[in-house]
Amino acid sequence: MTLENPGARELTIRVAGQPDERVLENNALHAVVQVRDRTEKILYFEGEPRHEVAFMLREVKDDENLQVVLLQRTAENKFFRRNLDDALELLAGFPTTRDELYRYRALILGSVEASFFTHDQLEMIADFVSERGGTLLMLGGRRALADGGYKGTPLEDILPVVIPEPTAATPTERLVFVKVAPTPAGVNHPVTRIDGSAENSAERWDTLPAVSTTNLITELKPGATELLQGSVVAGAGDPADRVVLAFQRYGKGRALVLGVQDTWLWQMDATVPIEDQSHETFWQQLLRWVVTETPDAVAAAPDRASVEAGEPVTLEATVLDAGFVEVNGAAVNAQVTTPIGDVREVPMEWSVSEDGKYTASFTPEMDGIYEVSVEAGRDTTSLGTAATSLRVAPGIEEFRDPYQRRSLLERVADETGGRYYTPESADELPEDLRFTGGGVTVTEERDLWDMPILFLFLAGVLGAEWAYRRKRGMA
Template sequence: MTFWDQLLEWLLKYPLTWFGQGELGLSNASWYVFALTCGGLGVLALLSARLNLRAWRPWRDLLGLTFLRTLALSLLLLCLFQPVLLRPADTQQRASVAVLLDDSLSMGISMGITDNDQTRADFIRTQFNPDDGPLAQALGRDFDLALFRFGLGTELVERADTLTFTQAGTDLAQALTYLEHALSGVALAGVVVVSDGGVRSGTALQASAQRLKAAGVPVYTLGLGQERFARDLEISAVQLPAKALRDSTVQAQIQIRQRGFGGREVPLTVLQGQKILSQRMLELSDSTLQTLSLPLHLEEAGPMLLHFELPLQADETVTANNQREVFIEVLDQREKILYVEGEPRFELKFLRRAVADTPNLQVVTLLRTGDSKFYRLGIDDPEQLQNGFPVTEEELFQYRGLIIGNVEASFFSAEQQRMLVDFLGRRGGGVLFLGGKHAFAEGGYADSPVAETLPVVLDTPRSGYQREVQLLPTALGRKHALSQLASVDDDAADNLAHWQQLPAVTIVNPLFQSKPGAAVLLQAEAPNLLGLAYQRYGRGISVALTAQNTWVWQMHADVAPDNQSHEIFWRQLLSWLVSETPQRIEVSPASGQVLAGAETTLPVQIVDAAYRPLSGASVELQLIGPSGQEQHLLLPEQARAAGSYSASILTPEAGLYELQIKATANGEELQRIAYVNASATGEEFYRAELQADVLRRLARDTGGTYFTAANAEGLARAIQPTPATAMTVQHYELWDMPLLLILLLLALSLDWAFRRWRGLR
């Protein structure tokens, strides 16, 4: 090293090459703050110099004095901010292996490999026992071993025998993200995941895998269990609407999975508490998966947990998946529907009569009797609809549903037509369009904005068209609650027979084609006319019923006096039309299902009277648990999401939680009661076979290897035992280096010399 190199190292305190390998930083602030502070010091130095120069002096004196004083103050400030050199350093250490052990409920399922009925949990305890566990000892010979339990959360554990296997979920993506932060700076030779693969996969898991691959950390997966059970019966899924009206019928779509029981006949039972809502004998198909549509009549109101169950079969691998609990909120509230009719007709009379005894449906009718003359039925007060169809969104959006009868499009102004579109798209209401000579294309709707909301394609108007047809449920319609005319205890064949016995109806609107995404529930066979179709539009639902005289289902001579098909059809149709219409306060999750023992983010959406997002509201939540314990929370509004509020709720025990929400804004107070059900087991016992594909993909994507219990002894040999290099960042202080002191003294000396030279004080 030359003299000049030694001198430079003394001035800088550290070798010059170190500065090329690292970067400069500040311990007490950022460079941005330092620059702003220096600017402020410069302004103060300028003012100070100007005050000291009482007599007129050239600008070069003022600027020179300001520059030198600012330089001196900035150097002093730099020392106070404690500059450091951030330099990466390589430290050789023994490589570590992180082992993620699945601590969820599904680990209690049998491994199914030997006759000793060892569970997946037993395998983990045996293999990873630090005292004599074969895998723990094999890995510990070459690596520092770190054990973690994961389920809904992740935690470092000392011993595998401390795992409880009681967590109701398996979030592997969260566990891998936890490791990234917890083991930052640790030399990782790899990560071992021991699980059955029944994890929450998706984009989050893929993102975690990509980050580990980029960091050069392979993931080795050890799959536990059987990829295919020999004998098992499972209710895989039950789909129900989130809400329904009291005394209505809903259709449950039930998915059943079986292994080894094809051809067997078993009873499917639906319970509400101790009350049997429905029981149906089911013949299990030879295929693995089958779907059953089951109508359920809901006579009682309130939050309900419906219990679906199949009897246990001999030699089943999993016994906890023969049942499911599904939450549904049955509303006992009066749903207001506005029915606009262009002329007196029997359809209006018998529709109103069909739902007259249904306390949860209020059909408010606006009947045109002449030019600007209306007859109003079912109104709440004399001022309601006194000027005809609503002209403001606030007035129209008070209704939960609309029925557009035999009335032409020109009856509505351009603004009212736009409001109809927004009633569907923004307000989320249900709109039912009825057939008639002034409806659909024949009523001029093809050229109106309303046409895009319809579930049917409007052809060229055909005045004078008329067909007598019998409407029957389509294959999709037979699975829908709307088509359930028979008793819920009758089977699908009995229900179809009810439809076949109904008289023909008249169609004057020839509609043959539904829009993409629309569902056709009723159809005539010859000609192939659409009878009833619906589609989602925005937040709402648009329904087209092309028949103009369904009243014949009650009044035709061939219909028995005690036949209730017409009444049942209209009660079902109107109840379904408004069952999912949103309120001004909406709560997620819409399914009403969370996990017991977990922390859940609860999003709440609030809208104003025009159903636009309501910002700036004060939102309070009172959460009442199954045992009566309460949580009081404030819900802040989410940034960049107007009208969206959220908070994290804790559901420590299983059962039904009541959510009492109060929102205050602009002097208006809104209230809503909602419910969530905290499940003790979640999805842990469903699809509980070894999901080998998930684990294989994770290992492949990160450069690791997939193992099973049969070849687990090769796991330790697959991980490279070479010492690893951990990259750490060293901080070297620079505030006391000689160069800074010399520069500070030089700046002060130059200031003194400049003032003497220019004759300044």
């Protein structure tokens, strides 16, 4: 499914009811997605000229939502730059400050040795993943992974694979060719489905030629997911199966390894038909996926994704600066657009208990999709914007999630003076109703002499009766 138009879009998934099904309200699931139409910047740093660079850039050059900024080392302290926003971008080479690196949503490291970077830069890359929430993609190559000296560096911790100890073997001695195939976890993944359905994609992978690697990557870290695996079909290196594509979450971001060095063969090998788009589809889907979950400096969301009309909603926003440090005391304003197009301004207040967090409340008055735009600034500087949405509709939680919440029922019974009954104790209910007062019933006893008005009334009645009987001669 492809959503073409930007903005909030409601998706409804339904299943047909069964002939004897009584409850149909839970046969539909609603979800609101935010479709963005903007350019996502990716920094690709390559340590040497190689074909992989040119073919990868060619495959995504027509994608208006991706901007791959290339920084390629051509000689010592000399770099080739491409796809820049301005002439000053990356003028001094690889970023040396967090503000400079954090403007990108993903970072690709090609065949470049760890010793090229300072220790501060390596720590900054690790923070780019863990604190900024960006994605790191490390490609295979003769200067990558263990062969590039990354064992024992800050990047070793964030990568999803186990980096072995480097060896004295030459790249030629380590070279193997692997036949790539999706793993069970990768069969239905959006990156590996290069031909529509999972079945067609599996057949397409089977037709693609083998690719090469010099990196001995055979073991995943706990919690990592392998999407593509490679079976060695030729070469002088270790014959063990290779991890080709794997990822893991690390802190707020993700780290990936694509452990081969010439995926361009999937496009240019003599056995690949000219009309085959496997290489192009793979790179487009991979790069779109690596930026999908990267957070912005300003983020906003309602405390609940769906509410009923007339139910208060709390909007929450997180505001960070260019270095992704929390900002307090910013001017944050939310603009709420109703389903009929009316616009309401809702100022957001800083939550003193949490740095960088702002909240505001409003009450939707009609069913439909409410779109929310949040803008944050400090002094005359704009810190960023965020967009979110809210679905307002009658609730059906009791149909979707109808299990008994015993602890809640017991607490309500206890707080209201009642009692929780099970099927085994239900026969006691009639007797309890007969002799037990309700949770809101209060019984109070008072002596008559403590109630003067009633006492005088009764005394007056008795005195009147005595006077009447005496008058009639009955006393």
